[in-house]
Amino acid sequence: MSTKTACLFASIVLFSFQLHAQTQKAYRCGNTYSQIPCPGAVTVDTADGRSKAQKEQTDNATQRDLRTANSMEKARIQQEESRKRANTFSNVNMEKQAARKKAAEEKAAPDKANPATKKKPKKPEYFTAKKPAEPKQKKNEPVAPAGGTAPGTNAGVSAQK
Numbered sequence: 001m002s003t004k005t006a007c008l009f010a011s012i013v014l015f016s017f018q019l020h021a022q023t024q025k026a027y028r029c030g031n032t033y034s035q036i037p038c039p040g041a042v043t044v045d046t047a048d049g050r051s052k053a054q055k056e057q058t059d060n061a062t063q064r065d066l067r068t069a070n071s072m073e074k075a076r077i078q079q080e081e082s083r084k085r086a087n088t089f090s091n092v093n094m095e096k097q098a099a100r101k102k103a104a105e106e107k108a109a110p111d112k113a114n115p116a117t118k119k120k121p122k123k124p125e126y127f128t129a130k131k132p133a134e135p136k137q138k139k140n141e142p143v144a145p146a147g148g149t150a151p152g153t154n155a156g157v158s159a160q161k
Contacts, residue, residue: 026046028042028044
């Protein structure tokens, strides 16, 4: 329970003591109540109809409810704090695990955008001769036959006529 609720209980207790002490009359004027009579006002009995034992029992119950409310509020606040600490602890652990996983992934697979982080192939212990690589051919270029002209040209057609 909140502090507002505790204050409400305390004010009810104090108000009940004041009502018992009051001997003033109250008047009902329509839907409102007042200590000053109005035309057509109805007198309202404000005397407490309870016996002294009943009033004491009610006051004791109010005090007990107030103590219960305060203890419940303290328990709720402690639970909220322990949940908050647990969430903070688990969030920190999750962040540490994510950082470890990311570091392991970076170690296992070097960054493709940064050539400096690529692993260079290991040089063989002994010299090995290799054939030079052939130049790559573009996709749109036609390949010329070994002894003639490139396909699609008119050079071969004019010679036959």
